[in-house]
Amino acid sequence: MDFNFDLNSLWFILIGVLLTGYAILDGFDLGVGSLHLFMKGDLNRRILINSIGPVWDGNEVWLVTGGGALFAAFPHVYATVFSGFYTAFMILLFVLIFRAVAIEFRSKQPMQWWRTAWDTAFSVSSILIALLMGIAIGNIITGIPVGADKEFTGTFLAMINPFTLLVGITTVSLFMMHGSIYLIMKTEGEVQAIVKKWTNNAVIFFVICYVSTTMATLIYFPEMVQPFKAHPWLFLLAVLNMLAVANIPREIYHGREFKAFLSSCASIAALLSLFAIGLYPNLVKSTTESAYNLTIYNAASSQQTLNIMMIIALIGVPFVLTYTVSIYWIFRGKVKIDAMSY
Amino acid sequence: MSVEILARIQFAFTISFHYIYPPLSIGLGLALVVMEGMYLKTKNPIFQQMTKFWVRVFALMFALGVATGIVMEFEFGTNWATYSRYVGDVFGSALAAEGIFAFFLESGFLAVLVFGWNKVSPKMHFFSTVMVSLGSMLSAVWIVVANSWQQTPAGFHIVGEGLNARAEITDFWRMVFNPSSVDRLSHVLTGAFLSGAFFILSVSAFYLLKKKHSEFALKSFKVGIAIALFASLLQLVTGHSSAVGVSKNQPAKLAAYEAHFDSSKSADLYLFGWVNEKEQNVNFGIAVPKFLSYLVHGDFNAPVKGLNAFRKTDIPPVNFVFQTYHLMVAIGFTLIALSLIGIFYLWKGTLSEKRWLLKLFVLSVLLPQAANQLGWFSAEVGRQPWIVQGWLRTSEALSKAVEANQIIFSLILFTLIYLLLFVLFIFLLNEKIQHGPMEADLVPSEYEKQKMNFQNN
Numbered sequence: 001m002d003f004n005f006d007l008n009s010l011w012f013i014l015i016g017v018l019l020t021g022y023a024i025l026d027g028f029d030l031g032v033g034s035l036h037l038f039m040k041g042d043l044n045r046r047i048l049i050n051s052i053g054p055v056w057d058g059n060e061v062w063l064v065t066g067g068g069a070l071f072a073a074f075p076h077v078y079a080t081v082f083s084g085f086y087t088a089f090m091i092l093l094f095v096l097i098f099r100a101v102a103i104e105f106r107s108k109q110p111m112q113w114w115r116t117a118w119d120t121a122f123s124v125s126s127i128l129i130a131l132l133m134g135i136a137i138g139n140i141i142t143g144i145p146v147g148a149d150k151e152f153t154g155t156f157l158a159m160i161n162p163f164t165l166l167v168g169i170t171t172v173s174l175f176m177m178h179g180s181i182y183l184i185m186k187t188e189g190e191v192q193a194i195v196k197k198w199t200n201n202a203v204i205f206f207v208i209c210y211v212s213t214t215m216a217t218l219i220y221f222p223e224m225v226q227p228f229k230a231h232p233w234l235f236l237l238a239v240l241n242m243l244a245v246a247n248i249p250r251e252i253y254h255g256r257e258f259k260a261f262l263s264s265c266a267s268i269a270a271l272l273s274l275f276a277i278g279l280y281p282n283l284v285k286s287t288t289e290s291a292y293n294l295t296i297y298n299a300a301s302s303q304q305t306l307n308i309m310m311i312i313a314l315i316g317v318p319f320v321l322t323y324t325v326s327i328y329w330i331f332r333g334k335v336k337i338d339a340m341s342y
Numbered sequence: 343m344s345v346e347i348l349a350r351i352q353f354a355f356t357i358s359f360h361y362i363y364p365p366l367s368i369g370l371g372l373a374l375v376v377m378e379g380m381y382l383k384t385k386n387p388i389f390q391q392m393t394k395f396w397v398r399v400f401a402l403m404f405a406l407g408v409a410t411g412i413v414m415e416f417e418f419g420t421n422w423a424t425y426s427r428y429v430g431d432v433f434g435s436a437l438a439a440e441g442i443f444a445f446f447l448e449s450g451f452l453a454v455l456v457f458g459w460n461k462v463s464p465k466m467h468f469f470s471t472v473m474v475s476l477g478s479m480l481s482a483v484w485i486v487v488a489n490s491w492q493q494t495p496a497g498f499h500i501v502g503e504g505l506n507a508r509a510e511i512t513d514f515w516r517m518v519f520n521p522s523s524v525d526r527l528s529h530v531l532t533g534a535f536l537s538g539a540f541f542i543l544s545v546s547a548f549y550l551l552k553k554k555h556s557e558f559a560l561k562s563f564k565v566g567i568a569i570a571l572f573a574s575l576l577q578l579v580t581g582h583s584s585a586v587g588v589s590k591n592q593p594a595k596l597a598a599y600e601a602h603f604d605s606s607k608s609a610d611l612y613l614f615g616w617v618n619e620k621e622q623n624v625n626f627g628i629a630v631p632k633f634l635s636y637l638v639h640g641d642f643n644a645p646v647k648g649l650n651a652f653r654k655t656d657i658p659p660v661n662f663v664f665q666t667y668h669l670m671v672a673i674g675f676t677l678i679a680l681s682l683i684g685i686f687y688l689w690k691g692t693l694s695e696k697r698w699l700l701k702l703f704v705l706s707v708l709l710p711q712a713a714n715q716l717g718w719f720s721a722e723v724g725r726q727p728w729i730v731q732g733w734l735r736t737s738e739a740l741s742k743a744v745e746a747n748q749i750i751f752s753l754i755l756f757t758l759i760y761l762l763l764f765v766l767f768i769f770l771l772n773e774k775i776q777h778g779p780m781e782a783d784l785v786p787s788e789y790e791k792q793k794m795n796f797q798n799n
Contacts, residue, residue, distance in 0.1 A: 054453035057408060061449050065441030067415055072438040075430020075508075082419025082426075083741035089420050090752040094759060097409045101763060104405035108770050149505065150427075152743040302501070302510040305431040309438060316442030323450035330454060330461050339782060340398075340457055 002230075003280070007306040008296040011073040012280060014313060018069055020272045022062035024178075024265045025324075029056040031179015033099065033126025034172060035198060036119060044191050045119060049103060049342050051186035051335045055327060056103065060096075072309050076150050076299035077283045084144065084152025085136065088159060092132045099125035107342040127172055134171025137275065138164030141221055143285035146292050150299075153288070163216055170209035174271070177202040178264045181248065185257040188334050196252065203248055210245075210271075224278035234277060241270035346737050348749040349421040352756065354722075356413050358715055359760045363407035365714050368482060368531065369538015369569070370400050371475035374455075376565050378468050391783040392562055393471075394459075396542070399774055401456050406767055408449075410760070421749070425729055425739035431510045432498055432517055433488050440484035448477030459787045479531060486527045487518050492730050493721070494591045496520035500733070509733070525587045526721075529580040533717065535573035536677060536710040540703075542566035543684070545775055547703035550694050558779050560694070567688060571681040577674055582637070588724075589638040592731060593647040594656060595724035598663040600634050602648045609634035609646035614668055617661040622650075624664075658726040667720040673713040680706055 003009060029052040039045050052059075071078040082089055098121045106118035142163060145154040180199040187195055217224055228234045244267035251260035279285075283299055286292035300306065374396055381389035415437060418426050426434070454462060454470035462470070497516030498509045511517055543566040549559035589596040596602075602609040603622040611634045615627025632642040639646070649657050684703065687693040693700075729736040 054457045057405075058446065058449040058453065060408070060412070061441065061445040064412060064415060064445055065438065067419075068434065068438035068441040070434075071415075071419065071426065071430055072434030075427050075434055078419045078430065078434070079423035079426040079741075080743075082416060083421070083423035083743045086420050086741070086744045086748050087751070089416055090748075090755070093413050093416055094755060096412055097759060097763070100405055100409035101766070104402060105766060105770065108773065149742075151423075301431040301434070305435060305511050308511065308514050309435055312435075312439055312442060316439075316446075320442060320446045323446055327450050327453050330458060338460065339780070340394075340459060 007303060007310065008300050009281070010310065011069075011300070011306055012276070012283075012296045014310075015066060015069050015073065016272065016276045018062060018066035020269050022059070022066055023272060024268050025059035025062055026056070027175045027268060028052070028179045028182035028261075029059055030126045030130050031175035031177070032183060033122050033179070034130060034176050035179055035183075035202075036123040036126070038198065039191075039194065042115060043337070044194075045115075046107070046337055046342065047187060047191055047335050048183065049106065049122070050337060051183060053103075053342050054331045057100075058324065058327060060100075069309070069313075073301055073306060074283055074294075074296070074299045075301060077294050080146060080150055080152055080284060080294060080299075084146075084154065085139075085156075085159065087156040088132060088136070092129065095125035095128045095132070098122075099129065103342060130172045130175045131168040134168030135160060135164045137171070138167030140279065140284065141167065141217065141224060141275070143287040145288050146284060146286035146294065147288060148292055150292070150294060163220060166209070166213055166216060170206070170213045173202065173206040173209045174268065177206045177248075178261075178268065181252070181257070181261050181264050184252065185261055186335050199252060200249070203245070207245065227277050227280070237270050237273055237277070241267050241274065244270060343746065343750075345740055345744065345746050345749065348746055348753060349740055349744075350736070352421065352749055352753045353417060355753070355760075356410070356417065356756055358718075359764070360407070360410040360414055361714065361718065362711065363403050363410065364478070364482070365534035365537040365710070366403045366541055367400060367407055367538075368475075368478045368534035369536065370396060370403065370541065371471075371478045371538070372535055373538055373542055373565055373569060374400065374471050375475050376569070377562075378471050380565075382464060382468055387784040387786070388557060388561060390786070391779050392558060392565075394783040395558070395779040396562075397456060399771065401452075402767070402770060402774070404452060406763065409763075413756075421741055421744065422729075422739050423741035423743065425734065427508065428734055428739070429491075429509050429730065431508065432491055432495075435511070435514075436484050436488035436491070436518075440481050440488075444477050444481035444484060446477075448474055448481065451477065464787070482531055482534065483527060486530050487520075487523050490523040490526050491517060491520050492728075493526070493725055494520045494522040494587075495730055495733060509730070521591050522584070522587050525580065525584040529577070529584045529717075532573050532577045532580050533710065533714045535569055536577065537714060539566045539569040539573060540677070540706045540710050543570060543703050544705070544707035547700040547706075548775065549778070551697065551700045551704065553694075555778050556694070563684075563693070564688065567681060567684045570677065571685055574674070574677040574681045578678070581671070581674060586638060589646070592725070594649065594652050595658065595663070595721075596638075597647060597649045597652075598658050598660045598724055599667045599720065601660055601664045602634065602646055603650050605648040605651040606645055607648070608632045608643050609638075609648070611637065612664075612668060614672070615664070617664050619660050655727065658724050663720050663724045666716040666723070670713045670716040670720065673709050673716070677706075677709060677713070680709075 032048055032052050036045065036048055039048055067078070102118040102122035102125065106115055106122065109115070139159050142161075144152060144159070147153050177199065180195055180202045183195040184192060184199060228238075244263045247263040248260050251257070251263060281296045282293045283296060284294040286294075374393060377389055377396065378393045380386070381393060418433070451470040451473040454467060455474050458467060458470065495509070497511060497513040497518075497520065499512050500507050501510050502508055542562055546559040546563035546566060549555045550563070585596070585599070588599070600609060600612055601615070601617045601624050610629035610631050612624060612627050612629040615624040615629070617624050635644045635646055636642045638644075649660065680702065683699060684693070687696050687699060725731055727735050727737065729739045
């Protein structure tokens with residue numbers, strides 16, 4: 001379907017931007033968490049946690065705000081997906097809670113068992129969050145059973161199938177790659193040498209997952225590719241994505257860590273753009289009957305609400321970007337452990 | 343048990359547990375602004391030590407507030423999907439605004455507050471503390487606006503019928519400043535100041551009692567008691583104005599607060615009592631006769647709308663609302679008394695010798711916590727059976743796709759996890775308090791040292 005330049009489409013883009021911001025920012029700290037148990041030694045693990053220490057909480061706010069924006073702009077999607085995926089969302093909440101408190105609690109006691117327990121909670125919950133989010137994206141690609149009354153009619157277990165699991169694992173691999181590159185920027189010496197090895201493996205892991213997911217999507221869900229057939233120039237995005245990934249090892253080889261990280265950010269943005277283009281103008285596809293799809297039109301708030309929220313976003317987003325950039329600037333450079341550290 | 347009861351229990355449980363933390367961070371945030379401001383003004387290192395000690399405690403509370411807060415945002419969608427469809431325009435907008443205007447501000451500057459001592463100048467650090475405090479209050483603004491709209495909906499119209507009915511915004515500012523927003527916001531914020539202030543008073547009184555960290559404790563006590571006196575007196579004003587608002591906008595709730603049944607009569611103001619809902623009277627009660635009529639109408643003999651004027655299906659459970667409301671009011675007056683006694687002995691200079699009073703202050707931390715919870719119980723249960731007063735019933739607001747066994751599963755897990763979190767929170771808090779302020783925190787930050795060296799050379 002062709003792009004309509006209207007409020008509903010602008011909100012589709014804006015929520016896409018919020019979730020992309022989330023994937024890029026929380027993506028690296030989930031990645032650091034996923035890799036955490038591979039690092040040995042208490043001091044080294046502290047360096048990992050403190051590399052994300054000042055920023056992980058702000059990164060999670062992108063998810064909270066993305067959820068709020070979805071609630072305000074497309075309440076039917078928020079209601080259908082959150083109630084339909086009840087059990088999945090509850091598990092997601094539990095791991096989000098455990099991750100947050102693991103980061104806060106770990107450093108508060110010196111006992112070995114205490115630290116190992118919270119290290120495990122931190123790492124396992126990071127992996128599960130990435131996996132669950134990937135499975136959710138997988139379900140948006142495959143579609144879910146939604147009836148005429150916009151209500152979900154499926155079950156939790158039906159949401160997990162080989163394809164959605166593949167998307168879940170791809171998400172984990174993407175965040176591991178992204179997180180390891182972030183760690184190269186934030187560490188030095190021995191720890192950095194270990195992390196560099198991780199990055200090589202993570203890039204390979206991600207490329208394998210990415211190629212598999214792309215093939216599976218082309219074979220089983222060709223409708224995702226329809227917009228690219230209609231507008232061949234969109235294929236440039238897929239090329240850009242591959243170039244960005246290929247650029248990562250090159251930048252690391254030349255010691256340009258920040259550029260490697262930017263490449264990784266670009267590849268996440270390109271991936272989510274490909275997903276969004278394939279989805280538009282649907283938000284949730286119904287496997288029951290395509291007339292029951294939740295689209296940016298039949299699931300939206302009133303035009304006036306979209307308008308008011310757009311004004312709020314235009315006022316708020318410049319502030320948000322200013323804080324984000326300032327905080328990352330203040331905490332730039334390699335991690336140093338001090339009395340206030342985790 | 344039905345989906346409705348289970349969903350309500352889960353929401354009540356998760357919100358009550360969550361609400362232990364935000365008032366503490368709002369109140370403590372304000373105290374941090376005062377302490378660090380004093381440090382910048384006087385350059386007395388004890389104020390830096392105080393700020394740093396309370397920041398560590400603040401960070402722990404903040405983390406638990408964030409972890410349990412994200413649950414609340416998700417639960418509207420998971421358990422109250424029909425409500426979410428109905429009010430997405432209004433309620434969703436307030437939540438999104440909270441994210442954009444409050445959470446980013448709060449979490450961004452929190453990083454500087456906790457980890458930035460050696461990264462930025464003392465003035466910039468103070469600015470961050472002010473922003474964190476402002477952010478915590480702004481998040482209260484938006485969430486109380488959203489909740490007040492449920493109590494006194496305004497600035498909207500209903501589009502569609504039956505299952506497709508939805509509330510859509512017609513006037514954004516009337517929605518934000520709906521009839522109860524300002525009263526309830528001031529009441530909530532003042533309650534939060536009290537909970538932070540009495541937390542500081544409790545820990546400081548503990549040190550004074552143990553004769554440890556005396557200077558630190560006495561200075562902290564002064565900051566705490568100043569906020570406590572100001573907030574406990576202010577709470578009289580905001581509480582009164584909220585009650586008058588309720589009498590105008592939610593007469594059934596007010597009638598339940600005071601167990602007033604007969605509309606043709608003037609109404610009494612109870613100090614306490616036990617409501618017999620069947621016989622429609624109050625047992626063992628002591629009341630100021632006709633005083634409610636005076637408070638609401640300025641006339642002792644004016645009749646006040648009673649519970650009998652409403653259909654049985656439109657009124658809340660009376661005794662529960664009556665008890666929670668009166669306990670909250672009683673605690674409010676106790677806090678005023680405690681603040682005044684504390685100030686008196688502080689002024690006389692004999693506070694450290696009054697061990698009975700210090701013991702009372704150690705326990706006093708529980709009072710504002712209890713009052714905050716009880717106040718919300720009476721406000722939210724008093725709104726029943728409505729989820730949006732007069733427009734949507736709680737029983738009609740549930741998720742249609744969720745079954746009872748799914749909620750039982752999540753409720754059991756929430757109970758276990760929150761119990762664990764609470765035990766760990768108390769354990770870690772106790773460790774921090776036992777450990778006390780650090781000597782190292784009396785030394786200026788690296789940033790200041792470098793600046794001083796620079797000036798000396």
